[in-house]
Amino acid sequence: MSKASTAPQLEGQRLNSVADLELLRQNRQEQQDPNRAEVIVCHGTGCLANGSPKVAQALKQAVAAAGLEAAVKPLIKITGCHGFCSRGPLVVIRPQGIFYQRVQPGDAEEIVEQTLKQGQTVERLLYHDPQSDELLATVEDIPFYNLQQRVVLKNIGWVDPTDIRDTILRGGYLALAKALSGMTPEQVVAEVERSGLRGRGGAGFPTGRKWRSALKAIEKKGRPVYVVCNGDEGDPGAFMDRTIMEGDPHAVIEGMIIGAFALGAEQGYIYVRAEYPVAIRHLSLAMAQARELGLLGQNILGSGFNFDIQINRGAGAFVCGESTALFTSIEGRAGEPRPKYVRSVEEGLWGRPTVLNNVETWANVPQIVEKGGEWYAGIGVPHSTGTKVFSLVGKVNNVGLVEVPMGVPLAHIVEKIGGGVPGGKPFKAVQTGGPSGGCIPYALKDTPVDYDSLTKAGSMMGSGGMIVMDERDCVVDVAAYFLKFLEEESCGKCIPCRLGLSRMREMLESFGMGQGSEEDLQDLGSLAAAIADGALCALGGSAPNPVLTTVRYFKDEYLAHINEHRCPAGVCKELITYSIDAEACTGCMTCARACPQEAISGQKKKPHVIDEAKCIRCGICLESCKFGAVLVR
Amino acid sequence: MIKFKINDQQVQAQPGWTVLETARQHGINIPTLCYHEAVEPSGACRLCVVELREGDWSKVVISCMYPVAEGLNVYTDSQRVKNVRRWILEMLLAECPASKEIQALAAEYGVGSTRFAVHNPEEQCILCGLCSRVCAQVVGANAISTVGRGVHKQIGAPYMIPTDKCVACGCCVTVCPTGAMRSRFDAVRGVPKVVLAHGAR
Ligand SMILES: Cc1cc2nc3c(=O)[nH]c(=O)nc-3n(C[C@H](O)[C@H](O)[C@H](O)COP(=O)(O)O)c2cc1C
Ligand code: SF4
Ligand code: SF4
Ligand code: SF4
Numbered sequence: 001m002s003k004a005s006t007a008p009q010l011e012g013q014r015l016n017s018v019a020d021l022e023l024l025r026q027n028r029q030e031q032q033d034p035n036r037a038e039v040i041v042c043h044g045t046g047c048l049a050n051g052s053p054k055v056a057q058a059l060k061q062a063v064a065a066a067g068l069e070a071a072v073k074p075l076i077k078i079t080g081c082h083g084f085c086s087r088g089p090l091v092v093i094r095p096q097g098i099f100y101q102r103v104q105p106g107d108a109e110e111i112v113e114q115t116l117k118q119g120q121t122v123e124r125l126l127y128h129d130p131q132s133d134e135l136l137a138t139v140e141d142i143p144f145y146n147l148q149q150r151v152v153l154k155n156i157g158w159v160d161p162t163d164i165r166d167t168i169l170r171g172g173y174l175a176l177a178k179a180l181s182g183m184t185p186e187q188v189v190a191e192v193e194r195s196g197l198r199g200r201g202g203a204g205f206p207t208g209r210k211w212r213s214a215l216k217a218i219e220k221k222g223r224p225v226y227v228v229c230n231g232d233e234g235d236p237g238a239f240m241d242r243t244i245m246e247g248d249p250h251a252v253i254e255g256m257i258i259g260a261f262a263l264g265a266e267q268g269y270i271y272v273r274a275e276y277p278v279a280i281r282h283l284s285l286a287m288a289q290a291r292e293l294g295l296l297g298q299n300i301l302g303s304g305f306n307f308d309i310q311i312n313r314g315a316g317a318f319v320c321g322e323s324t325a326l327f328t329s330i331e332g333r334a335g336e337p338r339p340k341y342v343r344s345v346e347e348g349l350w351g352r353p354t355v356l357n358n359v360e361t362w363a364n365v366p367q368i369v370e371k372g373g374e375w376y377a378g379i380g381v382p383h384s385t386g387t388k389v390f391s392l393v394g395k396v397n398n399v400g401l402v403e404v405p406m407g408v409p410l411a412h413i414v415e416k417i418g419g420g421v422p423g424g425k426p427f428k429a430v431q432t433g434g435p436s437g438g439c440i441p442y443a444l445k446d447t448p449v450d451y452d453s454l455t456k457a458g459s460m461m462g463s464g465g466m467i468v469m470d471e472r473d474c475v476v477d478v479a480a481y482f483l484k485f486l487e488e489e490s491c492g493k494c495i496p497c498r499l500g501l502s503r504m505r506e507m508l509e510s511f512g513m514g515q516g517s518e519e520d521l522q523d524l525g526s527l528a529a530a531i532a533d534g535a536l537c538a539l540g541g542s543a544p545n546p547v548l549t550t551v552r553y554f555k556d557e558y559l560a561h562i563n564e565h566r567c568p569a570g571v572c573k574e575l576i577t578y579s580i581d582a583e584a585c586t587g588c589m590t591c592a593r594a595c596p597q598e599a600i601s602g603q604k605k606k607p608h609v610i611d612e613a614k615c616i617r618c619g620i621c622l623e624s625c626k627f628g629a630v631l632v633r
Numbered sequence: 634m635i636k637f638k639i640n641d642q643q644v645q646a647q648p649g650w651t652v653l654e655t656a657r658q659h660g661i662n663i664p665t666l667c668y669h670e671a672v673e674p675s676g677a678c679r680l681c682v683v684e685l686r687e688g689d690w691s692k693v694v695i696s697c698m699y700p701v702a703e704g705l706n707v708y709t710d711s712q713r714v715k716n717v718r719r720w721i722l723e724m725l726l727a728e729c730p731a732s733k734e735i736q737a738l739a740a741e742y743g744v745g746s747t748r749f750a751v752h753n754p755e756e757q758c759i760l761c762g763l764c765s766r767v768c769a770q771v772v773g774a775n776a777i778s779t780v781g782r783g784v785h786k787q788i789g790a791p792y793m794i795p796t797d798k799c800v801a802c803g804c805c806v807t808v809c810p811t812g813a814m815r816s817r818f819d820a821v822r823g824v825p826k827v828v829l830a831h832g833a834r
């Protein structure tokens with residue numbers, strides 16, 4: 001901190017050139033003391049809810065109370081989500097990278113005393129690796145992190161998203177500077193084409209090609225042209241885009257400015273779902289700071305280029321993430337899809353040429369421009385370049401957000417990074433691509449996770465959701481769950497989706513009750529085809545996917561329901577009975593106390609029994625028994 | 634002139650035409666429910682689907698909005714097309730069981746009964762939105778629209794309360810392909826004032 005006196009010249013001042021930006025960055029760098037400890041507390045939506053602000057507050061107080069000398073006073077820094085919310089709130093101490101999990105305010109004093117003062121770790125807060133059965137001290141030691149390759153997420157967990165200078169210190173806006181000072185718009189488009197980047201929002205359309213066709217449309221129709229960022233992220237369990245918008249808003253903004261420069265756009269829109277207040281706050285703040293520094297708005301970095309962005313709050317409907325519905329929603333009308341036989345690059349927002357890209361797609365752009373398309377294309381596999389962020393949820397040890405190069409095997413993500421299924425059994429299937437994706441069975445665990453391989457397996461990349469299922473998940477039940485979600489989200493405009501999805505769900509539910517026939521199973525396939533062919537937009541069009549893939553890979557399980565009236569996973573309530581294995585039962589009475597129906601009786605230290613007539617098949621007894629004596633059939 | 638084929642038959646179209654317009658010009662029948670020359674198409678009913686083929690590649694699109702292009706190969710009655718149409722008609726038999734028009738159309742495509750659950754035996758509306766489009770685009774009154782989302786969608790005045798925006802021209806009733814608007818009409822324009830005063834809550 002000895003240089004604190006030489007106040008940065010450009011603080012709060014407009015940057016009028018690329019050189020000014022570089023100067024600001026250097027100033028910031030010189031002010032950094034490499035030995036000063038940084039105590040990082042994650043503040044993503046997940047951990048905010050779990051009390052991370054209180055942890056940060058307690059750490060501040062503990063530091064103050066410890067009377068550490070000014071020269072070594074650590075910086076308490078707030079960052080976005082580190083992707084490991086199931087272990088949060090997290091505290092990371094740099095430069096060592098010491099990683100504390102599930103930190104509570106009461107731990108603050110010990111962290112300050114032991115770690116900051118004495119340089120030792122607080123063992124009880126360390127991560128215990130279930131695979132090696134070891135305590136791991138640093139971020140870099142933990143497989144969940146060291147098996148990832150962080151490109152889009154590289155700043156998250158490092159920068160304070162509410163302070164633009166922190167992002168600039170880590171190289172933010174260098175790509176914009178490069179584009180504005182040394183590249184033609186044409187060169188920028190060519191670089192994105194060379195990168196092979198494909199859209200991260202669902203369909204995987206090549207981004208460079210989209211920009212190129214927008215340029216062609218502009219030639220025909222002239223400007224204005226709009227750039228739009230899709231932050232509607234509505235898949236259940238997905239939080240990739242939220243994390244990026246919250247944790248590194250400048251990456252999205254910088255990507256959009258670069259895109260606007262390439263296309264000659266003056267206005268951009270970020271459509272964020274209203275349920276993401278922190279993302280909206282951080283984006284707004286980031287834009288305000290960027291404007292103040294002259295990185296957004298009029299005459300960006302003194303180049304004469306003007307571009308600004310407006311945030312639109314989504315109305316909360318899943319379907320508003322669909323491109324045409326998103327445009328009508330921004331235009332102020334009800335967000336309903338319309339047929340798009342004319343592409344939105346030609347006729348998008350207000351009928352003008354428009355480039356719509358997903359949050360993660362935009363966030364990749366700065367690094368592509370900075371390091372070159374070729375560098376990017378070197379990551380991943382030939383037709384799916386770069387990395388992809390996945391949200392790994394369900395029956396997996398390490399629930400969280402992971403970023404890996406495209407093309408790694410599914411099992412690598414689920415078993416190595418995710419730590420496998422709790423209890424150590426193999427997973428049964430993984431649903432990729434969100435509610436309208438597909439189910440990939442364990443037998444295909446080596447499927448490379450890239451656009452084309454997932455499609456070949458009957459599923460899709462989608463926006464990167466991954467739901468891990470184990471033997472206690474019933475595919476009929478799971479398929480019905482996703483259908484129900486989509487049925488509820490259907491806008492109702494077109495008949496196949498509005499009426500067809502409920503019929504599909506009805507059929508699945510009847511299977512779940514042991515009704516239906518093999519003929520129904522065939523009907524289901526023909527109905528699925530009619531919906532896929534007939535629906536107006538991809539919500540309806542891809543809704544049959546989970547059904548089709550589960551029928552394809554788990555037909556036996558469907559037949560067990562239909563023909564044998566049996567649910568092999570023990571989920572479908574109409575088809576299962578709970579009982580107690582008299583030999584395994586120790587008579588501990590735990591289950592009897594836990595049962596909400598008082599359906600379990602028995603004497604202490606004697607085998608218990610379940611009264612089938614009273615049992616509502618909630619499974620609480622099964623969860624409660626420590627001896628595995630409760631059976632479900 | 635744009636040249637392409639419908640059902641292997643050579644057809645010609647003006648630039649800007651749709652496949653449906655071209656088919657009708659050539660006397661080829663494609664069923665429609667939500668299409669009307671007087672208003673913008675919306676693509677809601679999906680009954681007018683056709684299949685496009687190009688070698689091994691094939692795709693189902695709606696003819697009322699698909700723009701013509703040189704060399705298209707359109708099939709109006711293929712297996713895929715029939716599958717979509719039959720299922721839609723079966724859904725409609727359950728959605729609006731009271732509509733004679735739908736029953737006749739379904740019968741034409743060999744759909745005599747439905748496996749879908751019937752929720753309202755009196756229902757006739759297929760939510761094609763023709764009435765609201767006519768009201769907005771032809772009459773200019775904007776009195777009615779679809780209200781609600783998904784399976785709860787309905788057609789009517791905002792908040793389903795009678796509106797004085799309605800000029801009682803009856804265009805919506807005329808354009809409705811199923812007769813559904815006839816029974817909704819009073820709920821849109823409001824019943825005569827005297828009765829309303831008595832019945833007012
Ligand atoms: C029902 C539905 C919901 C969608 N939701 C999203 C979303 O939340 N975020 C998103 O980026 N794309 C979503 N998409 C895909 C978009 O329509 C569009 O393809 C995408 O934003 C384009 O950006 P990209 O090329 O960068 O992926 C959705 C599509 C459908 C059919
Ligand atoms: S497919 Fe579903 S969501 Fe899409 S337009 Fe049709 S009803 Fe609406
Ligand atoms: S009668 Fe009323 S609702 Fe119907 S078209 Fe005319 S103005 Fe619109
Ligand atoms: S009332 Fe008639 S015209 Fe209006 S949506 Fe229903 S079926 Fe279509």
Ligand code: FES
Nearest residue numbers: 042044047081088
């Ligand atoms: S916010 Fe703490 S790890 Fe996600």
Ligand code: FES
Nearest residue numbers: 667678679681697
């Ligand atoms: S007539 Fe074409 S979709 Fe209804």
